[in-house]
Amino acid sequence: MVTMKQIAQRTGVSVSTVSLVMNHRDEGRVKPEVAARVRATAKAMGYVVNPMASSLRTNRTHILGFVSEEVATTPYAGGIIRGAQDAASRFGYVMITVSVDGQDEDAEIAALKRYGTDGFLYAKMSNCITRVPASLEREPLVLVDATDPDNRFPSVEPNEFRIGYDATCRLVDAGCERIAYIGCTEPMLAQDGRLAGYRAALEETGAGYDPSLVVDVLDNGPALRAVSALFDRARPDGFFCFNDARAWYVYECAARRGLTVGRDLSVVGVDNHRVLAETLDPRLTTVELPHYEMGYWAVCRLVAGIEDRPLDGIDMPRTTAAMPPLDAPSPARIHCALIEKESVRTA
Amino acid sequence: MVTMKQIAQRTGVSVSTVSLVMNHRDEGRVKPEVAARVRATAKAMGYVVNPMASSLRTNRTHILGFVSEEVATTPYAGGIIRGAQDAASRFGYVMITVSVDGQDEDAEIAALKRYGTDGFLYAKMSNCITRVPASLEREPLVLVDATDPDNRFPSVEPNEFRIGYDATCRLVDAGCERIAYIGCTEPMLAQDGRLAGYRAALEETGAGYDPSLVVDVLDNGPALRAVSALFDRARPDGFFCFNDARAWYVYECAARRGLTVGRDLSVVGVDNHRVLAETLDPRLTTVELPHYEMGYWAVCRLVAGIEDRPLDGIDMPRTTAAMPPLDAPSPARIHCALIEKESVRTA
DNA sequence: GTGAAAGCGCTAACAA
DNA sequence: TTGTTAGCGCTTTCAC
Numbered sequence: 001m002v003t004m005k006q007i008a009q010r011t012g013v014s015v016s017t018v019s020l021v022m023n024h025r026d027e028g029r030v031k032p033e034v035a036a037r038v039r040a041t042a043k044a045m046g047y048v049v050n051p052m053a054s055s056l057r058t059n060r061t062h063i064l065g066f067v068s069e070e071v072a073t074t075p076y077a078g079g080i081i082r083g084a085q086d087a088a089s090r091f092g093y094v095m096i097t098v099s100v101d102g103q104d105e106d107a108e109i110a111a112l113k114r115y116g117t118d119g120f121l122y123a124k125m126s127n128c129i130t131r132v133p134a135s136l137e138r139e140p141l142v143l144v145d146a147t148d149p150d151n152r153f154p155s156v157e158p159n160e161f162r163i164g165y166d167a168t169c170r171l172v173d174a175g176c177e178r179i180a181y182i183g184c185t186e187p188m189l190a191q192d193g194r195l196a197g198y199r200a201a202l203e204e205t206g207a208g209y210d211p212s213l214v215v216d217v218l219d220n221g222p223a224l225r226a227v228s229a230l231f232d233r234a235r236p237d238g239f240f241c242f243n244d245a246r247a248w249y250v251y252e253c254a255a256r257r258g259l260t261v262g263r264d265l266s267v268v269g270v271d272n273h274r275v276l277a278e279t280l281d282p283r284l285t286t287v288e289l290p291h292y293e294m295g296y297w298a299v300c301r302l303v304a305g306i307e308d309r310p311l312d313g314i315d316m317p318r319t320t321a322a323m324p325p326l327d328a329p330s331p332a333r334i335h336c337a338l339i340e341k342e343s344v345r346t347a
Numbered sequence: 348m349v350t351m352k353q354i355a356q357r358t359g360v361s362v363s364t365v366s367l368v369m370n371h372r373d374e375g376r377v378k379p380e381v382a383a384r385v386r387a388t389a390k391a392m393g394y395v396v397n398p399m400a401s402s403l404r405t406n407r408t409h410i411l412g413f414v415s416e417e418v419a420t421t422p423y424a425g426g427i428i429r430g431a432q433d434a435a436s437r438f439g440y441v442m443i444t445v446s447v448d449g450q451d452e453d454a455e456i457a458a459l460k461r462y463g464t465d466g467f468l469y470a471k472m473s474n475c476i477t478r479v480p481a482s483l484e485r486e487p488l489v490l491v492d493a494t495d496p497d498n499r500f501p502s503v504e505p506n507e508f509r510i511g512y513d514a515t516c517r518l519v520d521a522g523c524e525r526i527a528y529i530g531c532t533e534p535m536l537a538q539d540g541r542l543a544g545y546r547a548a549l550e551e552t553g554a555g556y557d558p559s560l561v562v563d564v565l566d567n568g569p570a571l572r573a574v575s576a577l578f579d580r581a582r583p584d585g586f587f588c589f590n591d592a593r594a595w596y597v598y599e600c601a602a603r604r605g606l607t608v609g610r611d612l613s614v615v616g617v618d619n620h621r622v623l624a625e626t627l628d629p630r631l632t633t634v635e636l637p638h639y640e641m642g643y644w645a646v647c648r649l650v651a652g653i654e655d656r657p658l659d660g661i662d663m664p665r666t667t668a669a670m671p672p673l674d675a676p677s678p679a680r681i682h683c684a685l686i687e688k689e690s691v692r693t694a
Numbered sequence: 695g696t697g698a699a700a701g702c703g704c705t706a707a708c709a710a
Numbered sequence: 711t712t713g714t715t716a717g718c719g720c721t722t723t724c725a726c
Contacts (some may be wrong), residue, residue, distance in 0.1 A: 255602030400719035
């Protein structure tokens with residue numbers, strides 16, 4: 001391992017000078033010519049900073065903590081983590097990921113803190129309303145796909161309303177006249193927002209909202225029966241599905257009745273498990289959640305907060321949802337926008 | 348932040364004594380009575396070690412690097428990461444996760460190294476044959492769900508043969524007589540091993556291996572047609588499916604022909620996307636890959652190597668595959684065992 | 695048994 | 711413009 005000391009000796013300057021140069025704090029303090037020589041030898045010797053050593057003095061480790069309660073267990077997580085990591089690496093940070101599944105949440109967070117984590121991401125899945133662990137309250141923190149009931153922390157979330165709205169509009173555009181929503185019984189913002197969007201779209205386009213076309217189910221046996229009943233009772237010709245599994249129920253029911261998706265009926269589903277668009281079916285429109293973008297943007301926000309500087313030149317990714325044209329190649333994808341909430345607590 | 352210095356002052360001893368006690372190196376060197384007092388004040392003051400500071404002298408950070416090429420992007424990853432993290436935290440380590448998707452693999456690894464990572468996990472998905480990045484070759488390293496062509500590194504993998512063998516046996520036990528395999532065209536150990544297991548089971552049980560019952564497909568449109576053709580051509584009454592998506596094709600084909608899974612035909616699928624057993628279908632047997640266990644065990648191996656001590660008292664998780672009885676409640680699950688390969692390189 | 699002292703690699707006052 | 715010095719929190723000789 002090459003140290004500043006070695007560079008100092010080789011260049012014939014002091015360690016402090018090297019330090020100044022390596023930290024780009026040499027403007028007007030070190031003669032440009034000397035600085036250049038230092039940089040040259042540093043490069044030649046393959047010098048890399050030792051962040052642990054600097055952290056001892058600066059109390060900055062350039063380590064971010066990614067704490068998630070369920071996210072790392074579920075298929076949804078990948079994108080968030082990847083986006084967060086890409087952004088982190090862009091700003092010169094690394095991420096330590098811990099998933100705290102109930103058990104010893106505080107112990108895991110404490111472990112992270114020991115390493116002098118500069119700030120935290122706290123992620124949940126499907127935009128639940130979330131109690132932030134007490135041990136995180138006084139740290140730089142951004143919530144991801146999660147909502148803080150009191151709005152005390154900044155958060156990054158999918159625009160759930162737009163998901164429902166865009167999905168339903170697409171079905172309307174495709175000529176569907178009886179559009180069903182297969183939702184979720186568990187209480188969460190995702191469900192509320194998507195249902196509201198679905199409803200708004202129907203009311204706006206004149207079709208009107210009909211509660212008998214909505215069925216909320218869980219991921220289990222009775223779900224298939226409920227969807228089946230809806231099929232026979234209401235004979236919908238369009239389906240907006242809360243996620244992959246629920247789309248699957250629709251497929252099963254359709255196949256069993258000799259109906260073909262894409263001809264007899266249309267389906268738009270949210271691609272939670274990433275199994276819909278990638279593997280199964282070219283006859284379906286999927287809504288892509290902005291997982292990668294949320295992770296990326298959350299880190300941008302967090303780092304800006306930590307370093308107390310504006311996000312100059314960094315744009316929030318995919319700010320608007322893009323609706324594919326009706327004749328788009330299958331499987332068509334609707335990209336969902338993300339929403340950023342400011343914290344209302346007084347810093 | 349509480350430091351050793353503060354504890355030393357409060358207890359009326361020197362920092363070195365505190366250091367000895369906190370590192371459990373006080374046996375016979377520090378008077379038990381003094382040691383007890385040190386421990387007491389340490390606890391009272393809420394002391395926690397600063398790993399960064401110690402690493403400066405010891406060159407041990409207790410940080411593990413988790414490098415994955417695709418794994419963090421896919422739904423399969425969660426379990427591996429969670430298992431690895433649990434084991435890490437058990438041994439007092441934390442994990443920094445990076446996913447290197449093609450691009451700047453070496454840059455990401457270099458970033459990890461800067462932090463003085465003690466060792467690495469290198470994970471891929473679906474047991475591909477893998478070239479290990481050069482920058483990892485000289486580090487403590489364990490491969491996860493990946494195979495090194497030259498066996499130069501220890502690895503932890505699912506027992507692919509057993510997956511195919513157990514799945515097929517279960518179908519035989521259930522009374523199936525024409526058992527199909529819906530495999531994968533991409534070359535990987537998972538495919539080879541599972542097919543071999545399928546074949547062995549059929550030959551052993553007397554049914555015999557019939558190549559016309561095997562169809563290898565990709566996750567896309569033609570796959571459904573291929574499975575459909577198999578349905579009509581060979582009329583199988585049992586299906587072993589490489590993964591969720593492929594099971595889905597079988598469901599679609601069955602539904603369209605008025606056949607019911609669990610009555611007219613039986614399906615055993617590998618639950619890659621974790622969407623099969625959890626969401627869709629109680630009429631199916633799923634094979635669970637030992638993701639969590641692989642992550643856990645890989646870290647056990649890695650830490651043992653790093654600290655150069657035996658894995659005393661730590662058992663490899665789920666060493667044998669468990670076959671659920673025929674009348675097991677649905678959805679039944681087959682747990683797959685994992686395999687450990689030693690490295691053949693001379694350390 | 696215990697403590698003083700040196701030093702890990704780096705940063706930040708302050709002097710020169 | 712540069713070097714000297716002190717010290718971040720900890721470990722590790724080595725002397726007492």
